[in-house]
Amino acid sequence: MKIPATIVTGFLGAGKTTLIRHLLQNAGDRRIALIINEFGDLGVDGGILKGCGIESCSDDDVVELSNGCICCTVADDFVPTMQALLARETPPDHIVIETSGLALPQPLVRAFAWPDLKTRVTVDGVVTVLDGPAVAAGTFAADIAAVDRQRAADDGLDHETPLSELYADQVACADMIVVNKIDLMGDPAPLIARLRGEARAGVQVVPAEMGALPAEVLLGRGQGAEDDLAARHEIHHHHHHHDDDDDDHDHDHHHEHGHDAFESFVVETAEIADPAAFAARISDVVRRHGILRLKGFASVAGKPMRLTVQAVGPRVDHYFDRPLNGDARGVRLVVIGQAGLDRAAIAADLQASPIPA
Numbered sequence: 044m045k046i047p048a049t050i051v052t053g054f055l056g057a058g059k060t061t062l063i064r065h066l067l068q069n070a071g072d073r074r075i076a077l078i079i080n081e082f083g084d085l086g087v088d089g090g091i092l093k094g095c096g097i098e099s100c101s102d103d104d105v106v107e108l109s110n111g112c113i114c115c116t117v118a119d120d121f122v123p124t125m126q127a128l129l130a131r132e133t134p135p136d137h138i139v140i141e142t143s144g145l146a147l148p149q150p151l152v153r154a155f156a157w158p159d160l161k162t163r164v165t166v167d168g169v170v171t172v173l174d175g176p177a178v179a180a181g182t183f184a185a186d187i188a189a190v191d192r193q194r195a196a197d198d199g200l201d202h203e204t205p206l207s208e209l210y211a212d213q214v215a216c217a218d219m220i221v222v223n224k225i226d227l228m229g230d231p232a233p234l235i236a237r238l239r240g241e242a243r244a245g246v247q248v249v250p251a252e253m254g255a256l257p258a259e260v261l262l263g264r265g266q267g268a269e270d271d272l273a274a275r276h277e278i279h280h281h282h283h284h285h286d287d288d289d290d291d292h293d294h295d296h297h298h299e300h301g302h303d304a305f306e307s308f309v310v311e312t313a314e315i316a317d318p319a320a321f322a323a324r325i326s327d328v329v330r331r332h333g334i335l336r337l338k339g340f341a342s343v344a345g346k347p348m349r350l351t352v353q354a355v356g357p358r359v360d361h362y363f364d365r366p367l368n369g370d371a372r373g374v375r376l377v378v379i380g381q382a383g384l385d386r387a388a389i390a391a392d393l394q395a396s397p398i399p400a
């Protein structure tokens with residue numbers, strides 16, 4: 044029996060970690076191993092999922108890949124990690140892979156066709172999480188897609204923007220599309236209907252709040268996506284060919300797909316006094332600097348709990364998630380945006396110090 048693996052993809056901040064957290068809480072007695080890949084090097088998603096107090100999820104079952112985007116380091120990073128998981132004395136019942144918000148799912152699916160993996164694991168399904176209100180409102184990928192349609196009509200331009208490429212690729216690869224954050228939007232029905240048109244035939248499009256879908260809906264789809272790659276073609280066109288690899292597997296696709304169009308950095312500052320004021324400051328900074336995603340942890344003077352801070356666009360969530368235990372007091376945030384962020388100004392506006400990359 045092959046071990047099924049579910050790939051969870053979707054743009055920065057769409058709700059992948061939240062959906063996985065809910066899944067783990069409702070996984071029953073399935074033993075699920077997680078492979079997490081983040082853009083930005085703070086390990087926030089791993090930090091949220093590890094030590095989360097969920098019984099079905101021990102720290103050992105969470106593996107973080109942090110040497111770059113999973114779809115570009117498939118051979119170096121992902122395949123060895125999978126082999127190590129499979130070699131465990133008690134292999135997991137199911138593997139869940141959270142890609143970075145900038146990853147293309149196709150190269151990852153393709154890796155499952157490698158001889159080493161093909162006999163032992165199969166892609167149970169590709170779940171693409173979308174930020175429902177953002178896509179509906181035409182922010183993020185959607186309005187850029189509209190710009191691209193205009194650009195496509197112009198013969199002088201042949202590239203799509205990185206954001207719309209990612210969106211299109213993540214939708215094209217999906218077996219299931221989750222329209223998340225429906226609590227923040229009106230009737231999701233029109234968007235769901237539109238997405239059914241954009242996706243491959245038969246792809247399920249389901250609404251969700253906080254990624255709350257039954258484990259039975261997410262797992263056990265049995266798609267065998269690795270045998271079905273042609274139907275899930277990439278739409279993007281950035282191919283930067285490297286000449287250092289004459290491997291006969293067409294595995295990592297040799298692309299950068301516009302990663303260089305995005306950047307991330309970490310800022311640190313002293314612990315804060317007032318979470319609400321801090322969130323308001325972050326919201327202002329995010330808006331002023333066009334930051335796509337900001338997340339991290341903070342300690343609050345006199346409080347024993349860790350504050351998790353999350354911004355997706357101008358919306359900022361903050362909540363105490365667990366005791367600080369031995370964590371150093373202070374603030375560590377990862378800031379992600381399109382290339383050209385003014386790091387010094389952002390750090391100054393956050394009253395923080397940027398950490399050199």
Ligand SMILES: Nc1nc2c(ncn2[C@@H]2O[C@H](COP(=O)(O)OP(=O)(O)OP(=O)(O)O)[C@@H](O)[C@H]2O)c(=O)[nH]1
Pocket residue numbers: 053054055056057058059060061062088143144223224225226227251252253254336338353354355360
């Ligand atoms: N209101 C609302 N907030 C949500 C929902 N789902 C997720 N969020 C919030 O959105 C933020 C981002 O969620 P994550 O689950 O970390 O998103 P992600 O896709 O894993 O983010 P990256 O790994 O950075 O790409 C967090 O503050 C979540 O609490 C939802 O359905 N409704």
